[in-house]
Amino acid sequence: MVRGMAFDTSRRQVVKGFACLGIGATLPLCCGGTWIQAVAAESFTLTEIVDGVHVFTGANELMNEANHGAICNLGIVIGDDAVAVIDSGGSIVEAGAFLAAIRGITDKPIRYLVNTHMHPDHIFGNAVFRDAGATLIGHRNLPRALAARGEFYLRSYRNQIGATLMKGVEIIAPTMLITDRQELDLGGRKIELRAWKPAHTDNDLTVFDPATQTLFAGDLVFLEHLPTLDGSLLGWLGQMDELAAIKAAHVVPGHGTAPASWPQALQPQRHYFEALARDLRKAIEDGTPLAEAVGTAASSARSDWQLFDEYNERNATAAYAELEWE
Amino acid sequence: MKAVRQDRRPMAGTASKMAAALALAACICAMPSLAYSQAANAPSEKIWNELKTDVFEDRTIQSDTGLIRIEAPKRAQDAALVPVDIFIDPAKFPGGIKSLTLIVDVNPSPVAATFQFGENSGVTHLSTRLRVDDYSYLRAIAETANGELHMAQTYVKASGGCSAPAVKNQDEANRTMGQMKLRQFAEQDSQTGKGRELQLMIRHPNNSGLQKDPLTQYFIPPHFIHKLSVSQDDRPILSMEGGISISEDPNFRFDYTPDGNGEIRVEAVDTDGKVFRDQWPLEAAGL
Ligand SMILES: [Zn+2]
Ligand SMILES: [Zn+2]
Numbered sequence: 001m002v003r004g005m006a007f008d009t010s011r012r013q014v015v016k017g018f019a020c021l022g023i024g025a026t027l028p029l030c031c032g033g034t035w036i037q038a039v040a041a042e043s044f045t046l047t048e049i050v051d052g053v054h055v056f057t058g059a060n061e062l063m064n065e066a067n068h069g070a071i072c073n074l075g076i077v078i079g080d081d082a083v084a085v086i087d088s089g090g091s092i093v094e095a096g097a098f099l100a101a102i103r104g105i106t107d108k109p110i111r112y113l114v115n116t117h118m119h120p121d122h123i124f125g126n127a128v129f130r131d132a133g134a135t136l137i138g139h140r141n142l143p144r145a146l147a148a149r150g151e152f153y154l155r156s157y158r159n160q161i162g163a164t165l166m167k168g169v170e171i172i173a174p175t176m177l178i179t180d181r182q183e184l185d186l187g188g189r190k191i192e193l194r195a196w197k198p199a200h201t202d203n204d205l206t207v208f209d210p211a212t213q214t215l216f217a218g219d220l221v222f223l224e225h226l227p228t229l230d231g232s233l234l235g236w237l238g239q240m241d242e243l244a245a246i247k248a249a250h251v252v253p254g255h256g257t258a259p260a261s262w263p264q265a266l267q268p269q270r271h272y273f274e275a276l277a278r279d280l281r282k283a284i285e286d287g288t289p290l291a292e293a294v295g296t297a298a299s300s301a302r303s304d305w306q307l308f309d310e311y312n313e314r315n316a317t318a319a320y321a322e323l324e325w326e
Numbered sequence: 327m328k329a330v331r332q333d334r335r336p337m338a339g340t341a342s343k344m345a346a347a348l349a350l351a352a353c354i355c356a357m358p359s360l361a362y363s364q365a366a367n368a369p370s371e372k373i374w375n376e377l378k379t380d381v382f383e384d385r386t387i388q389s390d391t392g393l394i395r396i397e398a399p400k401r402a403q404d405a406a407l408v409p410v411d412i413f414i415d416p417a418k419f420p421g422g423i424k425s426l427t428l429i430v431d432v433n434p435s436p437v438a439a440t441f442q443f444g445e446n447s448g449v450t451h452l453s454t455r456l457r458v459d460d461y462s463y464l465r466a467i468a469e470t471a472n473g474e475l476h477m478a479q480t481y482v483k484a485s486g487g488c489s490a491p492a493v494k495n496q497d498e499a500n501r502t503m504g505q506m507k508l509r510q511f512a513e514q515d516s517q518t519g520k521g522r523e524l525q526l527m528i529r530h531p532n533n534s535g536l537q538k539d540p541l542t543q544y545f546i547p548p549h550f551i552h553k554l555s556v557s558q559d560d561r562p563i564l565s566m567e568g569g570i571s572i573s574e575d576p577n578f579r580f581d582y583t584p585d586g587n588g589e590i591r592v593e594a595v596d597t598d599g600k601v602f603r604d605q606w607p608l609e610a611a612g613l
């Protein structure tokens with residue numbers, strides 16, 4: 001249940017991208033023609049979860065050609081004057097469908113695109129929103145992270161999702177950088193950005209809409225989809241209480257069901273991380289080598305998550321290398 | 327891109343040739359090659375057949391003699407951090423082995439490291455972590471005291487280990503660079519159960535120099551530990567000449583035979599010429 005904020009489903013507005021294909025088709029896209037765009041648009045649904053906050057829910061899958069890279073949650077917050085977009089999606093195709101769906105809801109200018117962090121599923125669509133005139137915003141560490149990884153992302157994802165879906169994808173760093181906290185004025189509605197210390201990555205940023213008590217957590221919160229670790233396990237665990245203290249009623253996690261009640265949504269991942277840390281600390285203490293330890297770490301949490309086998313050993317490898325320095 | 331400093335001191339014999347091959351290969355393949363990822367999906371000896379003369383000239387390399395064994399996961403969970411174990415059968419080399427060369431066939435700089443062992447060091451097992459850029463053989467070649475070369479290999483499915491940036495927490499990495507940690511394991515806790523073991527960990531980004539900033543199109547310069555020595559007092563246990571294929575925060579675990587109660591000393595030098603030193607008393611618990 002969501003605390004404090006009731007969801008009136010009859011009032012929910014659902015906007016499907018395909019209703020706006022006419023607009024989508026006029027976008028300056030270069031992504032394999034209208035067929036693939038139409039397919040993407042048909043599966044792209046924006047749902048109004050509370051007043052002026054619309055969310056797309058990604059699939060709990062790896063990015064691939066069939067899902068158009070649409071695996072993470074995306075959102076928008078609409079003020080009196082302007083729109084803020086939270087993450088751009090995992091391909092130009094997805095971002096194009098996203099923009100088309102937004103245009104089916106409002107014609108207010110898209111003033112900001114907020115990147116919650118560096119991962120391709122969240123930033124590969126950046127070009128679409130830059131071209132739509134948005135100012136790109138990110139954590140102060142995001143440009144450095146993209147400088148180190150961007151080329152690798154472009155190359156390795158070409159193998160993973162195919163050249164067609166990679167068409168038009170550019171690594172675009174934010175120009176407006178957040179060091180600590182900052183407000184964005186959308187006209188009659190201010191949203192709060194907050195930069196975090198290393199956790200999921202070293203460039204995690206959250207967005208909070210006080211008007212509806214909605215928290216966009218980016219990948220600082222995972223539900224159903226196993227959390228992935230590309231920053232610091234200790235940093236993530238260490239900031240869990242600070243996250244929980246945010247006065248939100250509900251959260252849009254980076255992956256998994258949106259919205260979910262807050263702060264209860266933190267519980268499953270806290271449980272997983274604690275199991276992972278406990279098992280690995282014991283292995284390190286016992287002198288169990290990395291290769292052996294990562295095979296069994298956190299296996300007690302296996303049935304709680306989707307994509308466990310895809311990500312757990314990798315998480316455990318990173319966590320082992322971090323924890324052995326304790 | 328310059329992956330290896332030009333001012334290396336000359337080394338004798340095989341080691342200098344390896345260093346040359348390392349430098350050469352790093353220059354040739356500075357651009358991460360897409361051809362590799364498309365071509366090298368099936369085990370192939372092709373790269374090795376070209377590589378081995380660069381590294382070992384026309385010397386005979388014996389395979390499957392049982393003297394040396396190498397283990398690594400069949401599929402790498404993290405290509406930038408692939409654990410590898412090398413075991414040497416002490417019964418088969420009464421004279422001891424002089425050196426050990428670790429090779430990752432497909433890496434832009436295939437010679438990952440060359441280890442030299444001190445006399446009576448007693449090293450029969452060595453593990454470390456490697457970057458592996460694509461599906462590849464990992465090879466360990468031991469040189470015995472009488473100059474024979476013995477090789478073992480294993481095949482690993484990995485991708486992007488060299489061009490992928492491993493540093494997950496850049497500020498922390500910059501702050502802690504050069505810190506070392508030594509763990510000492512008693513005989514019964516060692517991986518072989520045969521000798522006492524050391525695990526040496528060094529904080530260093532060990533940047534490969536193969537990461538390109540897509541915004542500026544410049545390569546981020548390589549910066550890695552290229553020399554390492556471990557000794558008990560002044561008695562050498564092992565030394566290493568390393569390349570960019572050793573993972574971030576270089577980590578070595580090996581057994582050895584202590585001699586007396588002298589302290590363990592470590593010195594590491596990186597490609598910026600920074601020298602890191604530390605020492606630890608021999609732990610009584612490990613005796
Ligand atoms: Zn994500
Ligand atoms: Zn992420």
